[in-house]
Amino acid sequence: MKYNVKSSITLPPSELALVLALMKKLGAKSKVEVVRKGLQLLKEKTDRNSLRTAFSEASKSTRENLKRELSDMDHLSGEGLD
Numbered sequence: 652m653k654y655n656v657k658s659s660i661t662l663p664p665s666e667l668a669l670v671l672a673l674m675k676k677l678g679a680k681s682k683v684e685v686v687r688k689g690l691q692l693l694k695e696k697t698d699r700n701s702l703r704t705a706f707s708e709a710s711k712s713t714r715e716n717l718k719r720e721l722s723d724m725d726h727l728s729g730e731g732l733d
Contacts, residue, residue, distance in 0.1 A: 679685045
């Protein structure tokens with residue numbers, strides 16, 4: 652596997668200006684560093700969204716079961732109290 656393979660992209664002037672502004676703001680040493688950081692953030696956000704969706708679906712699938720189990724044990728909540 653080759654590492655550090657060169658690639659180039661052409662950006663419209665407005666996007667290049669954004670990269671340069673972010674480069675200055677982030678203290679990045681190169682435009683490539685800005686792009687790498689942007690790709691990492693995009694990956695993290697995508698991963699978080701996938702996890703959020705998975706947890707939401709898991710919660711929905713167990714919600715009815717949980718409600719039923721809690722209502723089955725509701726009579727125990729005051730047991731032993733005067």
